[in-house]
Amino acid sequence: MSLLVMKFGGTSVADLARIRNASEKVKREVERGYRVIVIVSAMSGKTNELVGWVRDAANPPGANAPGFYDAREYDAVVSSGENITSGLMALTLQEMGVEARSWQGWQVPLKTTSAHGAARIEEIGTDNLNTKFDDGMQVAVVAGFQGISPEGRLTTLGRGGSDTTAVAFAAAFKAERCDIYTDVDGIYTTDPRITGKARKLDKIAFEEMLELASLGAKVLQTRSVELAMRYKVRLQVLSSFDDLPGTLVCDEEEIMESKVVSGVAYSRDEAKLTLISVADRPGIAAAIFGPLAEAGVNVDMIVQNISEEGRTDMTFSCPIDEVGKARAAMEAAKQGGSINYHELDADTEVCKVSIVGIGMRSHAGVAQKMFSALAKEGVNIKVITTSEIKVSVLVDRKYMELAVQALHDAFDLDKAA
Numbered sequence: 497m498s499l500l501v502m503k504f505g506g507t508s509v510a511d512l513a514r515i516r517n518a519s520e521k522v523k524r525e526v527e528r529g530y531r532v533i534v535i536v537s538a539m540s541g542k543t544n545e546l547v548g549w550v551r552d553a554a555n556p557p558g559a560n561a562p563g564f565y566d567a568r569e570y571d572a573v574v575s576s577g578e579n580i581t582s583g584l585m586a587l588t589l590q591e592m593g594v595e596a597r598s599w600q601g602w603q604v605p606l607k608t609t610s611a612h613g614a615a616r617i618e619e620i621g622t623d624n625l626n627t628k629f630d631d632g633m634q635v636a637v638v639a640g641f642q643g644i645s646p647e648g649r650l651t652t653l654g655r656g657g658s659d660t661t662a663v664a665f666a667a668a669f670k671a672e673r674c675d676i677y678t679d680v681d682g683i684y685t686t687d688p689r690i691t692g693k694a695r696k697l698d699k700i701a702f703e704e705m706l707e708l709a710s711l712g713a714k715v716l717q718t719r720s721v722e723l724a725m726r727y728k729v730r731l732q733v734l735s736s737f738d739d740l741p742g743t744l745v746c747d748e749e750e751i752m753e754s755k756v757v758s759g760v761a762y763s764r765d766e767a768k769l770t771l772i773s774v775a776d777r778p779g780i781a782a783a784i785f786g787p788l789a790e791a792g793v794n795v796d797m798i799v800q801n802i803s804e805e806g807r808t809d810m811t812f813s814c815p816i817d818e819v820g821k822a823r824a825a826m827e828a829a830k831q832g833g834s835i836n837y838h839e840l841d842a843d844t845e846v847c848k849v850s851i852v853g854i855g856m857r858s859h860a861g862v863a864q865k866m867f868s869a870l871a872k873e874g875v876n877i878k879v880i881t882t883s884e885i886k887v888s889v890l891v892d893r894k895y896m897e898l899a900v901q902a903l904h905d906a907f908d909l910d911k912a913a
């Protein structure tokens with residue numbers, strides 16, 4: 497019997513009426529003859545609320561280790577939102593006459609590494625679910641985002657992780673398709689919340705979606721796209737609220753016509769740090785970025801400017817909430833004598849805007865067109881990075897919407913290829 501994976505995000509299961517609406521979509525597929533594995537997120541806003549509770553419990557006023565919390569307990573609390581929606585959806589389906597059962601990560605089991613808060617999936621056992629399917633279960637409603645570590649503790653897969661749960665199940669159970677139901681009806685040329693001119697794509701190549709996701713388009717978690725690409729999962733994004741065709745994420749060979757630039761992504765909460773006047777000598781980059789990596793700072797863009805004789809300024813970007821960690825790591829390195837700098841300058845009012853397209857591989861002048869479009873709007877570029885299929889710039893956050901819109905216009909993304 498063919499099997500489908502259907503994933504419903506937070507807004508799609510935000511209350512009982514929406515859970516019923518989602519359940520109707522599931523029932524329709526059961527009536528078409530599919531076995532269905534449903535992956536659910538927590539109700540929208542729930543995970544944020546749980547994260548807030550964890551922070552407040554671990555950091556009351558006067559806490560002796562401010563900012564610290566035990567990641568194992570974070571996972572124990574934060575994974576719970578999905579338990580509620582999986583049980584409620586199983587109950588709703590049962591009420592509709594469907595043989596449904598909820599499954600938490602450990603019951604499946606979905607085994608992960610022990611990197612709490614950002615665990616990676618190692619293996620999904622298929623026997624338990626398959627036995628129940630053979631016994632008459634029609635739908636397994638699995639709590640997304642969670643798994644179990646080798647030590648037997650609950651883990652979570654990082655924010656937005658239910659997408660990855662869904663793709664991993666589709667791969668493990670060799671599903672015919674993995675349908676990601678969300679609050680938009682597909683993948684757009686840019687976030688439709690930023691411009692009304694955003695256009696829905698029928699298809700997008702894995703490589704492009706991978707870049708867009710990692711550059712901030714949260715419609716799919718980056719890891720889910722990686723897994724879909726590796727295991728050749730047929731991945732589709734579509735609306736929970738209407739029956740429009742969605743967007744297929746597929747191999748580039750399946751896309752007949754494509755533009756040089758396919759999409760624009762943004763990441764709002766970036767910071768730019770500059771170490772002013774460090775020694776320009778072999779090993780300096782390692783001496784700076786080694787301690788940052790050890791401190792768990794996700795460094796993204798890097799630029800080195802020669803300043804005066806024998807000295808250099810080193811600029812890098814990282815997520816805004818990692819600035820404290822970065823500063824502490826640099827101060828420790830300075831005190832330990834491995835680096836010396838005059839000052840650490842932090843600009844926390846920046847964002848990253850990127851253009852992505854596999855067509856860039858064979859077209860010159862794309863970056864130039866991007867820079868001109870931003871210049872025309874008076875947007876100053878602070879840092880630039882490029883790869884084969886993307887160009888990213890760091891700009892002042894107040895220009896974020898303007899920059900996205902200007903680039904969307906400059907590359908005619910509102911028009912079909």
Ligand code: ADP
Pocket residue numbers: 504505506507508537656677678679680682683684685686687688689712713714715716759
């Ligand atoms: P879910 O809760 O269903 O997982 P998310 O909020 O994680 O939903 O992802 C859907 C959101 O992603 C949309 O509401 C949209 O604002 C945003 N988004 C960002 N970039 C894009 C894009 N290129 N295409 C579609 N949606 C996008």
Ligand code: ASP
Pocket residue numbers: 505506537538543544577640641654655656657658659
């Ligand atoms: N509920 C989790 C989150 O908000 C996982 C998900 O929705 O994908 O990050």
Ligand code: MG
Pocket residue numbers: 505656659714715716717
């Ligand atoms: Mg999501």
